[in-house]
Amino acid sequence: MKCAKPIRIISCGIYLPEQMSSETLELKFNLPEGCSKRISGVNNRHHVTFETNGFMGARAIESALTKAELALNEIDLLISAGATYDYPIPSQSSIIKRELYESSEIHFPVFDINSTCLSFVSAFEVAAKLLDGIQYKRIIIVSSEIASKGLNPAHPETLTLFGDGAVAFILEYNARENSMxxxxxxxxxxxxxxxxxxxxxxxxxxxxxxxxxxxxxxxxxxxxxxxxxxxxxxxxxxxxxxxxxxxxxxxxxxxxxxxxxxxxxxxxxxxxxxxxxxxxxxxxxxxxxxxxxxxxxxxxxxxxxxxxxxxxxxxxxxxxxxxxxxxxxxx
Amino acid sequence: MKCAKPIRIISCGIYLPEQMSSETLELKFNLPEGCSKRISGVNNRHHVTFETNGFMGARAIESALTKAELALNEIDLLISAGATYDYPIPSQSSIIKRELYESSEIHFPVFDINSTCLSFVSAFEVAAKLLDGIQYKRIIIVSSEIASKGLNPAHPETLTLFGDGAVAFILEYNARENSMxxxxxxxxxxxxxxxxxxxxxxxxxxxxxxxxxxxxxxxxxxxxxxxxxxxxxxxxxxxxxxxxxxxxxxxxxxxxxxxxxxxxxxxxxxxxxxxxxxxxxxxxxxxxxxxxxxxxxxxxxxxxxxxxxxxxxxxxxxxxxxxxxxxxxxx
CATH class of the missing domain: 3.40.47.10 (Thiolase/Chalcone synthase)
Known part of the structure; x- marks a missing residue:
């Protein structure tokens, strides 16, 4: 395999806001009962109440770090991979890092990648190319998305389809294991x-x-x-x-x-x-x-x-x- | 040099909208004569009139391609590196590619990198890591920014400081030359x-x-x-x-x-x-x-x-x- 590289997913974590069942959604937006399942095939999704992209992203990362028994200072880069954001400026990744950690002692860099729904896949490719065991040993990719705020109540096709949530993956350059x-x-x-x-x-x-x-x-x-x-x-x-x-x-x-x-x-x-x-x-x-x-x-x-x-x-x-x-x- | 790689800038191009002299700006926003130079050190900047981020980015790329005598189908990836955008969705890179070319025959991929003012530097690093002469031989990085629309007329410090413009660079994996x-x-x-x-x-x-x-x-x-x-x-x-x-x-x-x-x-x-x-x-x-x-x-x-x-x-x-x-x- 011409591009193979010893990159290993060592951990992942998620954060999900409150469930929004199709029943509740239909009542809330005065839609016919059962239309969500019929139109979009969705029974349940999650919608934020108090959460921001930054909040959810940070919680997903914490979960991934805990599972991997890693501390934040063992991370070399954070990539936020997504289409929605808390503020137009600064980058979502700096907001997520701020939600994780307010001081400046741990100063690994961050940036955002956006190819909308493919952002995580693009970021996985970029992380795999950046990871070399020298400059970058471990990279967090986090996708924290809030779709619910940007939906038009007049369009049941999208209103019933989209949900919110955050996921973090930690990727490592690891030549000892068989992951690739x-x-x-x-x-x-x-x-x-x-x-x-x-x-x-x-x-x-x-x-x-x-x-x-x-x-x-x-x-x-x-x-x-x-x-x-x-x-x-x-x-x-x-x-x-x-x-x-x-x-x-x-x-x-x-x-x-x-x-x-x-x-x-x-x-x-x-x-x-x-x-x-x-x-x-x-x-x-x-x-x-x-x-x-x-x-x-x-x-x-x-x-x-x-x-x-x-x-x-x-x-x-x-x-x-x-x-x-x-x-x-x-x- | 532990991370050295034969990456060569083969061409670059720019697009600049109309000049906005400090004199004109001061008249337009009723600022004291000479205050721009004093506050921000800026005599001239460029402000869009009809231009979008997509339009400027595409023109900068065309200039870089012409100078390099390259056609669009000789490009393997387009990265839009910047903080401002035409639409919240889709990604700025797809809008720039659309401004370049409307058909689907040339279907090299695109994505956005955003680390605000450092976006071009982050994208240069990412491009250098992606370029390998196999998967990616040539990558365009384009930074097309419109700052002027988001400035507060009540804040002369930023109002006089920021400008608009677009720049494109073409990077190549090239082991024959001495660029690194x-x-x-x-x-x-x-x-x-x-x-x-x-x-x-x-x-x-x-x-x-x-x-x-x-x-x-x-x-x-x-x-x-x-x-x-x-x-x-x-x-x-x-x-x-x-x-x-x-x-x-x-x-x-x-x-x-x-x-x-x-x-x-x-x-x-x-x-x-x-x-x-x-x-x-x-x-x-x-x-x-x-x-x-x-x-x-x-x-x-x-x-x-x-x-x-x-x-x-x-x-x-x-x-x-x-x-x-x-x-x-x-x-």
């Missing part, structure tokens, strides 16, 4: 650049001149367009990726797809011949948590013993932009 | 997390519940606090960095510091013994362009022949968060 980053592959198709968008709040529709309206400031998803583009690009992408990775699909033990939508997951599952249980899903209980979806499902597969040491695992997903990405590693 | 990425070093001090902030627009002060006010939605800089923290942390940082890089300061041909502020630059210049002309500056004519400042100055040093092939160059700066970073390479 193996390969990764990404593509961006600009014809889908505006299929998923929040129009207001940046420099194009600056808030000074654009008072708040749900239409301008909430998340807009052209689901059908996204699906069409995925259908058109995904088969060739997966074929190229697997060829590039020199692997057959049946030899992958665990496949963790982004939990984009019920239809998206079904489309992916029908596109290829998977073995029973090979492709994991948690959409029903978590919804689409933007960049946190893939690591939440990865965390769950590890915790439940479905992904075992030595197993081959593929992370794969699509994101706003429109991008497709896959990362292949031996856990 | 040598080392990089970053630190983040959380006690400065809130010294530079835009309070509104993210999830903490979400716009649905916070109508626009200048105080809430514009950039707030506690310059004195930043300076104090820089004064406290910078000498030790530079000492550690140079030791880590095994180099003496006098052997560096060109030093490109972030153009944070007049006082910040003066503080840095007084902190160490530099040779005349060793430390470059363009604050007077460009202002502080957030993440675009360092690459704009680097571009200028290359264009004016001050940085020559084979020269040793250090990029160094501070950013919101509060972070310090340095990257050392042989041009």
């Amino acid at each position: 980053y193996l390969n990764s592959y990404f593509e961006t198709y600009t014809e889908g650049a505006f299929h998923t968008i929040i129009r207001g709040g940046g420099n194009v529709n600056y808030f000074r001149n654009n008072p708040f309206t749900e239409e301008m400031y909430t998340f807009e998803m052209h689901g059908l367009e996204m699906l069409k583009l995925a259908k058109k690009t995904m088969p060739k992408f997966v074929e190229t990726m697997l060829k590039d990775m020199s692997i057959d699909i049946e030899n992958i033990d665990v496949i963790i797809p982004h939990q984009a939508s019920k239809t998206g997951i079904q489309l992916f599952e029908k596109m290829f011949s998977f073995k029973p249980g090979q492709v994991k899903s948690n959409l029903e209980n978590f919804g689409n948590c933007i960049a946190a979806s893939i690591p939440l499902l990865l965390h769950q597969s590890i915790e439940q013993g479905e992904l075992k040491r030595g197993n081959l695992c593929l992370l794969i997903g699509t994101s706003a932009g429109f991008s497709i990405g896959g990362l292949f590693f031996k856990y | 990425y040598l080392n990089s070093y970053f630190e983040t001090y959380t006690e400065g997390a809130f010294h530079t902030i835009i309070r509104g627009g993210g999830n903490v002060n979400y716009f649905r519940n916070n109508p626009f006010t200048e105080e809430m939605y514009t950039f707030e800089m506690h310059g004195l606090e930043m300076l104090k923290l820089a004064k406290k942390t910078m000498p030790k940082f530079v000492e550690t960095m140079l030791k880590d890089m095994s180099i003496d300061i006098e052997n560096i041909d060109v030093i490109i510091p972030h153009q944070a502020s007049k006082t910040g630059i003066q503080l840095f210049e007084k902190m160490f013994s530099f040779k005349p002309g060793q430390v470059k500056s363009n604050l007077e004519n460009f202002g502080n362009c957030i993440a675009a400042s360092i690459p704009l100055l680097l571009h200028q040093s290359i264009e004016q022949g001050e940085l020559k092939r084979g020269n040793l160059c250090l990029l160094i700066g501070t950013s919101a968060g509060f972070s310090i970073g340095g990257l050392f390479f042989k041009y």
Whole structure:
């Protein structure tokens, strides 16, 4: 494997805010009973009450550090990988680090990576390339996402689909064990650049001149367009990726797809011949948590013993932009 | 040099919107004549009129590609490195790619890196680690920043200091030439997390519940606090960095510091013994362009022949968060 590198996931942790069942959501927004499950396939998701991205991210990191019996001063870099944020400035990673630790004695660096729903996968690739046992021995990647605030109550398709949550992974350069980053592959198709968008709040529709309206400031998803583009690009992408990775699909033990939508997951599952249980899903209980979806499902597969040491695992997903990405590693 | 890698800057390009002289700015905002130069040391900066981050970024990239006689399909990855953006979703990099090219035939991937003013330096490090001549042969880094929209007219300190602009660099894995990425070093001090902030627009002060006010939605800089923290942390940082890089300061041909502020630059210049002309500056004519400042100055040093092939160059700066970073390479 031409890009293989001894990178090991040594720990992971999560933080989930309060559950928001479809029943409660439907009552709250005056939606027909049972429509959430029907429209988006989601029974439960989590919505923040008091939590910020920074708060959730810090708690997820603390959980991962505790499990690994590591202290903060044994970390060399923190990457915040996500699309939502507490403040436009400074970077989300500095806010998360501040929530972890207020003093300046521990001064490992931080930065943000954003490729929306694929941010964790992009950050995993970047961390794998940065980790060398010299400059960087251990890197935390944290995806802390709050989707619930940016949803339009008039759009049940997205209102019932998205959830909040945070996940942290600690990656280590470790040549003693058998874990490996193996390969990764990404593509961006600009014809889908505006299929998923929040129009207001940046420099194009600056808030000074654009008072708040749900239409301008909430998340807009052209689901059908996204699906069409995925259908058109995904088969060739997966074929190229697997060829590039020199692997057959049946030899992958665990496949963790982004939990984009019920239809998206079904489309992916029908596109290829998977073995029973090979492709994991948690959409029903978590919804689409933007960049946190893939690591939440990865965390769950590890915790439940479905992904075992030595197993081959593929992370794969699509994101706003429109991008497709896959990362292949031996856990 | 333990981390050295044959990475070569093969081209760079810029896009600058209309000049905004201090005279015009002072008239526009009813400021005392000559106050800009006195407060911030800036005579000229550039402010967007019709331009977006995407537009400027794409034009800077086109210029860099033309100079290198490269086509877009010879690029393997685009990193957008900056703090300001056109839309909260999708990523700035997908918007820039869309401005370059609307079809989907050329589908190299994109993602964003954000460490505010240090974004270009972080992205340079990441690109140097990703480039391997196999997965990634050529990477574009683009910093396209619009500071002018987020400034508070009631704060002359920031109003006169910041400017807009875009810069693109093309980096290549190239083992035939003598160019080298040598080392990089970053630190983040959380006690400065809130010294530079835009309070509104993210999830903490979400716009649905916070109508626009200048105080809430514009950039707030506690310059004195930043300076104090820089004064406290910078000498030790530079000492550690140079030791880590095994180099003496006098052997560096060109030093490109972030153009944070007049006082910040003066503080840095007084902190160490530099040779005349060793430390470059363009604050007077460009202002502080957030993440675009360092690459704009680097571009200028290359264009004016001050940085020559084979020269040793250090990029160094501070950013919101509060972070310090340095990257050392042989041009």
